[in-house]
Amino acid sequence: MPIPWPKRIRDTGQLTVFNDAGVWADSVDAAMKTFNSLPFSVQLVAEEKETSANIVVLLANGPQTYTHEGTTAQTGAKFKFDELHGQTSLFQSSRRNEMLFAVTFLPGKVPNPTHGQKEVIIVHEFIHASGGMGNDEHDSIGIFVGYMQTADGGMIEYLHDEGAQPMPPIRVGPRTLTKMQTVWPGVQRPMHHSARGTIRVA
Numbered sequence: 453m454p455i456p457w458p459k460r461i462r463d464t465g466q467l468t469v470f471n472d473a474g475v476w477a478d479s480v481d482a483a484m485k486t487f488n489s490l491p492f493s494v495q496l497v498a499e500e501k502e503t504s505a506n507i508v509v510l511l512a513n514g515p516q517t518y519t520h521e522g523t524t525a526q527t528g529a530k531f532k533f534d535e536l537h538g539q540t541s542l543f544q545s546s547r548r549n550e551m552l553f554a555v556t557f558l559p560g561k562v563p564n565p566t567h568g569q570k571e572v573i574i575v576h577e578f579i580h581a582s583g584g585m586g587n588d589e590h591d592s593i594g595i596f597v598g599y600m601q602t603a604d605g606g607m608i609e610y611l612h613d614e615g616a617q618p619m620p621p622i623r624v625g626p627r628t629l630t631k632m633q634t635v636w637p638g639v640q641r642p643m644h645h646s647a648r649g650t651i652r653v654a
């Protein structure tokens with residue numbers, strides 16, 4: 453099950469991101485904008501102070517560790533520094549089923565990745581981080597599938613439907629949308645009253 457961020461954070465509708473992604477930093481900024489345009493009830497905002505960030509994004513050129521408040525994450529044995537993928541480590545509170553922090557490692561040795569490829573990889577990792585979702589939550593379609601391949605300067609599901617187009621533009625699978633809605637249900641919009649009755653604004 454996805455791990456929600458604490459209520460005090462959910463109530464803001466925002467997660468803060470410290471971008472320390474080196475030569476991928478511009479793509480991280482762009483991917484934040486793309487993520488914010490997706491139909492999720494959470495927005496990513498830049499955080500200048502590393503220790504205050506909910507999510508830290510790093511470029512890994514080799515095996516790397518990251519320590520947050522005494523807990524250390526590291527790039528896994530399967531993490532290849534020259535392949536188009538990422539790794540997000542979720543820091544979870546031991547007493548409550550809640551997210552505390554997330555760190556995303558991006559591959560620093562991919563030869564000549566396109567902006568579109570980097571954007572796809574980063575948005576995918578932002579869904580892991582913001583949704584508190586591990587690899588067992590991957591979708592069968594869209595940006596949050598477990599396996600993708602390069603196509604026409606972008607990325608496409610490794611197993612894709614006939615006629616599916618490479619991303620970007622980012623496609624979000626319905627299962628991913630549903631899971632994001634469970635952890636970020638969003639602000640209840642007010643009821644609007646009209647002369648005829650009550651209309652819910654969607």
Ligand SMILES: [Zn+2]
Pocket residue numbers: 576580587590597598
């Ligand atoms: Zn993934």
